[in-house]
Amino acid sequence: MKRRSLLSLAVLGPLLSGCSSADEQPLTFANRLHIPPLAPSEIDPDGFRSFALSLQPGKNGTWGINGDHLGPTVRAKRGERVRMAVTNRLPEATTLHWHGMRLPARMDGGPHQSIEPGATWTPQWTVDQPAATTWFHPHPHGKTAMHVYRGLAGLFLLDEPGGPALPSDYGADDIPLIVQDKILDDGRLVTGPVGNGTFGLLGDTIMINGTIDPYVEVTTTQVRFRLLNASNTRVYRIGFADNRTFQVVGGDAGLLREPAPADRVKISPGERIEIVAAFSPGETVVLNSIGENRRDANDPEEDDFELLKVVAAAVLKPSKPLPQTLGGPAPVIPPPGARVRRFTLSGSEINGRDMDMNRIDEVVPAGAVEIWEIDNTTYAHNFHIHEVAFTILDINGERPPAYLAGPKDTVFLKKHADVRLAVRFGRHTDPVTPYMYHCHLLRHEDKGMMGQFVIVDPGTEHLVPRTIPTGHHHHG
Known part of the structure; x- marks a missing residue:
């Protein structure tokens, strides 16, 4: 087993000095696991649960959110209205995407919601989805890999009242x-x-x-x-x-x-x-x-x-017995005649095209359930769709393992694999602000392996321009 640990960047400072290459020393498990703190919040005068997140330089090459490296854990309940004050204290523009969250496209934090240095972006939305472990990370087009690698990431835990009796003492069990x-x-x-x-x-x-x-x-x-x-x-x-x-x-x-x-x-x-x-x-x-x-x-x-x-x-x-049923969302079942969309993954392209910030690739009616077929023609990729939850119908024609049977937003595709997804789209409509779908191997994403879709009122799909109006990109 290779040694793959040296120091604690959660502590930073002295521990970073004197470290050596990964394979020179036996693993010692010398450092207590850092538990990201829960982000403080307050209920503001408008009734929103408000959080403040600062994207900032850290030490020894790292970046962090409210600290030197990584970010705090944000936590909210289903039904709450949340408001985020995201301040960019970095030397370059970035964004903050709420990965796994279902929310209006203008609040999604994708490449169109750029936050300039010194600016504060304040998205707000109502949490309206089941309990889940979601997360947040930057999504600037062409620079996502380095921003995440430096340490800009954190968990966003969603709770639902009346859920199953699972271990829930954060940081303990x-x-x-x-x-x-x-x-x-x-x-x-x-x-x-x-x-x-x-x-x-x-x-x-x-x-x-x-x-x-x-x-x-x-x-x-x-x-x-x-x-x-x-x-x-x-x-x-x-x-x-x-x-x-x-x-x-x-x-x-x-x-x-x-x-x-x-x-x-x-x-x-x-x-x-x-x-x-x-x-x-x-x-x-x-x-x-x-x-x-x-x-x-x-x-x-x-x-x-x-x-x-x-x-x-x-x-x-003693812990409580694990419940035999968890009450998770029912599988997404495509109706007869569901729309089928096909996506072919090559080296760094989807359907033979690189990402274009001004191009709308797909137009989807609100509330639709569709089948998305993903065909990987090259080496390993994965596929993430913003805003949605999907069920994996099959991988290479076979049912997925039981642990992948639940609601998903990202799926791995081995070399030359193909998957079929039953995708349920939300009801946040915006004909000019897109969501993303892309490979989440971040070099591939940065090289252009990404497309854009908008969600619109049913029956208006043919009215939607396939080019985003000039000047429509949002900036903090």
Whole structure:
């Protein structure tokens, strides 16, 4: 097992000095796992739950949100109105996209909602979707990979009153795990040209919540881990070193209908998976990632990593039994005659075209349920659709594994794979402000592997211009 941890960027400063290359030292699990703090909020005079997020330079090459690296965890309940004051204190323009959130296109934080240095962007919307682990990250066209790599990312947890009795004590038995890979040189984050021409950055140092070499102490018999792959390119196959079975309870866009047992789960950039694992008093076990062993150093699924040591206390508090049903959203079922759209993925193009900020590629009627067929003709990609939740109908003609049966917004496609998705679109209409669909391997996205769609009132699709009006791009 390769060493993939060195220091804690969550602590920063002295620990960054004196670190060496990833393979020179045995893994020691020397640093306590950093738990991102919950973002403070207040109810403003208009009745919105208001948050303030500052995108700012950190230390040793990192960027952060309200800190040196990564961001706080934002939390809100279904039905709440939220307002975000997002201030850009970076030396260049950026955006902040709410990945997995269903909201008006003008609030989405995609490449059209640019925030200039020194400006504050204040989106607001009503949370109207099931409980889920969503997240936020920059989305500036052509620069997303570097902004995320530097550390601009955080979790946005959505709660729903009356949900199932899952572990929910944040940071104790409900633990976020934000997984990223980095390249370090003499204690600094390498931010110059990095990565290869096919996939971009494949770092040799793994960080969990900004911590390298992490361990976590648990005090209950069951623990919920919320996994987010916030890496630029790497795909992880995550499980425990002893191959114990755990229960998958949630995916990108919400809870499953019922727990799905697994001993390893694949998670590509942008995807989230919630698992519940059981522990015995006094035991120690390592969470790891096992590569596909194709002996290709440039493959995003290659390489083995030790991620996190879990240390169980000598005495554990009994957890409530895991519910047999979770009440997650029902699968999306396309109606007879549903519209079918086909998307062919090549090197860095979708349907033979690069991203054009001024071009509308697809026009979708509000509330539609469609079938999207994704055909990958080249090496590994994945596919993310803004604003929606979808059900994976099949992968290469076969039903997906049970842990992928829940609501999704991002799906991985191996080399030459094809998938069919049943996609449910929302009812936020705007004929001139698009949402995105794209590969979430961020080098591919930055190189132009992205398209745009608008949602409009049913029956008006033919009236929508396929060119965005000049000057319509939104700026903070």
